[in-house]
Every structure is written in C-alpha cells, then in structure tokens.
Amino acid sequence: MNIIIPVKQVPETSNVKMDEKTGTMIRDGVESIINPLDLYAIETGIQLKEKFGGLVTVISMGPPAAERAVKEAMAMGCDGGIVLTGKEFAGSDTWATSYALSEAIRKIGTWDLILCGERATDGDTGQVGPGIASFLDISLATYVSSVEDIDNGLMVVERLVEGGYEKLQMELPALLTVVKEISYPRLPTLRGKQKARVTEVPRWSVDSAGIDKNRIGLNGSPTRVVKIETPKVARGGKIFAAKDEESLGRAVDELVDFLVMKELI
Template sequence: MANKIVVPIKQVPETKSVKMDEKTGTVIREGVDSIVNPLDLYAIEAALRLRDRYGGEIVGISMGPKKSVKALKEAVSMGVDSAILLSDRAFAGSDTWATSLILASAIRKIGDFGLVVCGERATDGDTGQVGPGIASFLGIPALTYVSRIQDLSDKLCRAERLIEDGREILETSLPAVLTVIKEAGEPRLPTLRGKKRAKDLDVQIWGNDELGIDPDKIGLKGSPTRVVKIYRPKVARKCTIAEAKDEASVGPAVDRMCGFLADKGVLQ
C-alpha cells in the first residue's frame, strides 16, 4: 500500500443549530455552533486501525472557512498525523459535485496515497455523494457502506460491506475510496498527548491558487445542483380539541374524542 491514508473531514452545524439561507439555498454556517461530522469519526477510527496494523501516515483534509481548523485539530488529537484545510472564497456554496472536485484535486496534490477513507455521509446534507464523487474525479474504485476492512496489501484491499439483504465481501485494487459505516469501529477518544500535538500543529491552508481548478467549476457558479425554493410548510388542517380541565369535563371530552374516532372509522 502507498504511504498515506487520506481522511476527508467535514465540520457540520449541530443538529439543533441547522439553519438555511432562503435566498441561496445553502446552509448558514457563520455564527453557528459546529462539530466534526459524527460519521467522519468512524472514518478516522478505521484509518487509525489500518495504520496500527500496516503503518503509514494519515492525512486529514477539510474544506470550509478558517474555523474548520478546529475539526482538523480534533482529528489530530485522536491520532491523525497531519492536516490540510481547503479554504477559499471561490469554494463557497459548492454542492456535492463541486466539493468532490475540490477534495479530489487536493488528494491528487497530496499524492502517494493508497486509500481515501470517508464517512458514509454528512449529517447536514445527508446525500452520501461526496465519497463516490471523489473516486469518480480521481478515476479510482469506490466501495461504499464498508463495515469492516479485512485485509490490506500493496495492491489490494478486501472489505466487508453492508447491503440490503446481508453482507458481501469485495476486493478492490488500490488506490481506492472507502466510505465506512458505524460498524467499522467505535471512535477512540482524544489523548492528552494528542491534544498537545494538535494545539501546536500548524495546519496547512490551501486555496485555489494551490489547486488550480477552473473557477467556473467550483462554488455556486460551478455547482449543477440548484435549490429552487426553501419555505416553511404551513399546517392548514383544522384540529378537533377534546380538553379535560377538571373532573367534570373528563366525560364530555372522552365522548367527543370517541365520536371523532368513530367518524374517522377508527372505532366501530
């Protein structure tokens, strides 16, 4: 296997903090509490286990604003060796297609990699498209829904993947992209040594000057996906309220509820 395992890591808004920009159709990230995409933690753990068995170097990469350095440093505190942040105004608003292109370009620039290990999906977009998209732009195989990496050699990777009616074992040539699920392994906690190393680590920052991608293929301009409209659904149905405020009103409330259910054919 080549010397490097690359792990794309995304910083996502906490579920309770997710907000959408109704004009652009994109997630609002500024001023919102963010965390490492929970499913990327399983990718980090899978990469760490591979390094423990076979050696090599793990490189974490992330695309986003400068504050995404925090997510990369968390990955380093868990054991990732080095980190690169892809940050440029030209990247803003990229959909999964453009994001995959940017990440693939960075991975190609990193070079000497045998595996790219991704989380199954990101919790903010929930598409699961970026891992296979990276593989497509790099022109290498992709295995999705990987639950266990059984064996790794200089040329082949054997992995077990979850499918609808069971599991299957596949072999793929290297380099390759794997997207892993929770069964790949419980993520380890950061160590004190790891936290100290992360604090002192100088995260590299690459913009499009380093990657050299055609500006027409990235950002909002280069994103073929369009969110046409965002709106809050309005509940127009009328409700029947059976309210019991005291003991005397319990009987009438029950009668009203039973009558309503009978009208709907629920009670005979």
C-alpha cells in the first residue's frame, strides 16, 4: 500500500509577532517548522505502512527550504520525498495549490492513499486536502479520527463530526484529512535522521511535474487578498484579585453582577 503525504512548512505560530504598523508578520527570526497538524498524518502513514507494507512519500510545495519539512518527515520514518518548487508557484491560493499538488501526485504514479493534516496552522483553511481529492476524483473523508480497517480495496474510517463519530466505508484510492485524535506522532529516530541526511530530495519544477503555468501562482488563483489587518486582541477587561476571603467574595460578587448586566445569566 503506497501512501502520499502532502506537507507544508509553516512559521512557528507560538512566536508569531506582528508589525503593528504594516500589519504584516515579522518573519525575521521566526523558525519554520513542519505544520504541526501534518505530524498526525505522517504518523498515521507510517503506522499503516508498518501494518500493510508499501512506501510513504512526502511532497511539499514551497520554497527550496521546504526540503527541511520533507527531511523531518523522513527522519520519522517516511521513505522519500519531493519538493515542488519554483517562482511560478508563489501566490497560489487553495485552488491553485490543490491543482499543483494533484498534478504532481498524478506524476508520482501508483499510490492507494493520500493523507493530509486537517489544515495548516498558518493559512488555516483546510481546503487543500479536499481540493486535491476533488481534482483527482478519488474518495474523500475529512476530520478522520481513526482508520479501522483496510481490506480488499475498501477502507473503513471514523470521522469526527458535530455531536459524534461517523463511520464510513470507502473505496480506494482515497484521500483522508486527519485530526489529532488519530495518532500520537513519534519523534524522529537517529537512524531516520541519518537516512534523511544522506537521501537526496528531488526538486520538481512546473515543467518536470507537467503543471500548467496558467493555473498556478497569482494569475492562476481565483481569489485575491485585498487587505491584511491586525485585529486588536486586548479587551482591557476588569481584573479582580482574590487574595483572601474578603477580596474573593467581592470578586465573585462583581463577576455575577457582570454576568447579570450582560444578560448572560
């Protein structure tokens, strides 16, 4: 069973700093990491490979430095990877990104399953996974929390939806986007790191992947970002200290009054 895992390199969000004047992200000194939600897809892919055999291939679209994300996945146990890179890709929205990745995945050849993180922590759209499935016209399940069975070209999965878990039976090939509940990502091993270090990650360009230039980048993207703002986060609420019985009593009284005033109780 061959598995493809698209991954994205993202800025470490816990340290995101915004330039208050321009409203843009300060990228200097911000570390790039593999999208944390992709780790659950990678772990799931490695587990399925351990159970059913086959190869796990990672693919990342981005700057040449996205190779780091691919190597990190290989250090965890993925077999190989590809970086899809070139200036033509810059500015691609989710439609164009889904198109580019689906064409590259077609080019990889035989595979049975594509696993994606639920969304990337920078763009936060969650649209590329379903988009790839739509372009490739393969079965799709999103928010998958467990893979129960794969047998005879059919797979049974559970997906986490509002109020419960839905069980689906789906034909392969398929694409799953997975949630955190599905697996606990392993750490890279020393052997994995060594293997990743010596393995060359091929760079695919628009031409080598057979991608139509007119359907990617800014020109190939149906959407345009017209404005970026930094929302004001601080609300400047009332803060009460509850140090002793008296101040505790007052703080709680004030809180209840506040809730009453807001018509919340």
